[in-house]
Amino acid sequence: MTNELQYKDCIEACHEAADASNICYVSSLKEYDIAMLRDCIVLTRECAEICSFTADAMSRMSPFASDICSICVQICEACAKECEKHAHQHCKDCAEACRRCAEICSNMCCVA
Amino acid sequence: MTNELQYKDCIEACHEAADASNICYVSSLKEYDIAMLRDCIVLTRECAEICSFTADAMSRMSPFASDICSICVQICEACAKECEKHAHQHCKDCAEACRRCAEICSNMCCVA
Amino acid sequence: MTNELQYKDCIEACHEAADASNICYVSSLKEYDIAMLRDCIVLTRECAEICSFTADAMSRMSPFASDICSICVQICEACAKECEKHAHQHCKDCAEACRRCAEICSNMCCVA
Amino acid sequence: MTNELQYKDCIEACHEAADASNICYVSSLKEYDIAMLRDCIVLTRECAEICSFTADAMSRMSPFASDICSICVQICEACAKECEKHAHQHCKDCAEACRRCAEICSNMCCVA
Numbered sequence: 001m002t003n004e005l006q007y008k009d010c011i012e013a014c015h016e017a018a019d020a021s022n023i024c025y026v027s028s029l030k031e032y033d034i035a036m037l038r039d040c041i042v043l044t045r046e047c048a049e050i051c052s053f054t055a056d057a058m059s060r061m062s063p064f065a066s067d068i069c070s071i072c073v074q075i076c077e078a079c080a081k082e083c084e085k086h087a088h089q090h091c092k093d094c095a096e097a098c099r100r101c102a103e104i105c106s107n108m109c110c111v112a
Numbered sequence: 113m114t115n116e117l118q119y120k121d122c123i124e125a126c127h128e129a130a131d132a133s134n135i136c137y138v139s140s141l142k143e144y145d146i147a148m149l150r151d152c153i154v155l156t157r158e159c160a161e162i163c164s165f166t167a168d169a170m171s172r173m174s175p176f177a178s179d180i181c182s183i184c185v186q187i188c189e190a191c192a193k194e195c196e197k198h199a200h201q202h203c204k205d206c207a208e209a210c211r212r213c214a215e216i217c218s219n220m221c222c223v224a
Numbered sequence: 225m226t227n228e229l230q231y232k233d234c235i236e237a238c239h240e241a242a243d244a245s246n247i248c249y250v251s252s253l254k255e256y257d258i259a260m261l262r263d264c265i266v267l268t269r270e271c272a273e274i275c276s277f278t279a280d281a282m283s284r285m286s287p288f289a290s291d292i293c294s295i296c297v298q299i300c301e302a303c304a305k306e307c308e309k310h311a312h313q314h315c316k317d318c319a320e321a322c323r324r325c326a327e328i329c330s331n332m333c334c335v336a
Numbered sequence: 337m338t339n340e341l342q343y344k345d346c347i348e349a350c351h352e353a354a355d356a357s358n359i360c361y362v363s364s365l366k367e368y369d370i371a372m373l374r375d376c377i378v379l380t381r382e383c384a385e386i387c388s389f390t391a392d393a394m395s396r397m398s399p400f401a402s403d404i405c406s407i408c409v410q411i412c413e414a415c416a417k418e419c420e421k422h423a424h425q426h427c428k429d430c431a432e433a434c435r436r437c438a439e440i441c442s443n444m445c446c447v448a
Binding site: 011015018019022025026048052055056059060061 | 123127130131134137138160164167168171172173
């Protein structure tokens with residue numbers, strides 16, 4: 001019961017982090033200071049890929065959902081940390097969504 | 113402006129259809145009449161894969177989002193048509209989410 | 225240098241395990257004894273999803289490739305163990321490809 | 337029989353194009369002239385995503401494999417066209433793998 005609700009929240013947080021990462025990724029590639037945003041571009045793509053895969057894994061009730069969530073926590077924290085270095089609004093938004101996703105996913109790792 | 117809102121609705125509809133397809137998939141595999149649900153199992157997995165990929169494509173603003181949406185319409189309709197043959201609640205729920213996703217995605221194909 | 229070659233072998237092993245899992249999945253869904261193959265169907269899909277994601281992660285040189293490989297080892301072993309219970313040729317072929325992938329991926333976890 | 341062999345070749349060509357695209361993507365992000373490579377970065381990621389999804393679709397014998405191959409042809413041609421504008425070796429290698437994949441996939445669209 002609890003788990004099913006937690007899954008739903010966690011899937012949603014992963015989708016939101018993936019979307020924010022993709023928006024930040026697309027926007028960074030258009031910025032004048034693109035050369036300063038290399039790590040941001042690498043990590044936002046990586047974060048979008050892993051968050052989306054994590055949401056899919058929970059959606060199909062994968063027996064490995066908990067392990068996958070724990071990787072998701074790591075990439076979300078790495079991506080947020082990088083995005084927090086930059087002043088662009090898309091970086092701030094991405095950092096916020098990733099911090100939130102990391103927090104919700106880290107609960108998942110323990111209960112699942 | 114309009115497009116961005118439509119994207120958001122369409123991404124959400126794809127996620128909902130993917131989730132409903134996965135729930136129907138997992139539940140069908142546990143049913144007593146599994147032998148009657150072969151096509152349902154094939155199509156719900158296929159639908160989950162394509163809906164998730166379609167949502168990802170829109171999320172990263174793929175230049176091929178419109179073409180991908182048009183494949184999503186086809187699988188959602190095929191999946192709904194199959195699920196409507198069965199009396200299980202998870203089949204009914206899946207058919208409903210897929211019909212809705214097909215409708216919203218078909219608007220995407222035209223405007224994008 | 226060594227790592228790049230190891231990556232290439234590991235990516236290939238993941239693709240082969242994913243393909244064998246999908247063949248086993250599709251074939252199982254057509255078998256007369258489908259009701260005996262429920263776990264096989266669940267695990268071959270799961271294995272195909274995770275192997276493909278693992279290959280993609282190595283292909284884009286993900287900083288999380290090693291962690292993802294370690295999940296790949298687990299699902300490949302679980303899938304092989306289940307497939308070894310069944311007499312179908314597609315199950316035997318799948319088990320073999322998964323055992324091989326698990327072995328190669330487990331080297332990856334240590335070196336990466 | 338013929339189709340199965342063609343599938344195998346086409347899956348392999350998709351994997352090679354995805355790998356070449358990812359190598360070009362990762363390398364472009366490290367180049368001094370990154371600002372000249374914005375479109376190359378966008379298209380190589382897109383190409384990697386779509387080639388990988390196309391290979392997966394063929395691997396699970398998706399009824400939509402032919403439609404998905406036709407999108408794969410388009411992105412491979414777009415990516416090759418962009419990469420051919422640049423002198424970097426990774427761009428040349430990527431263009432070559434994408435041209436080959438487009439050719440093989442376009443046969444798939446007709447036979448499937």
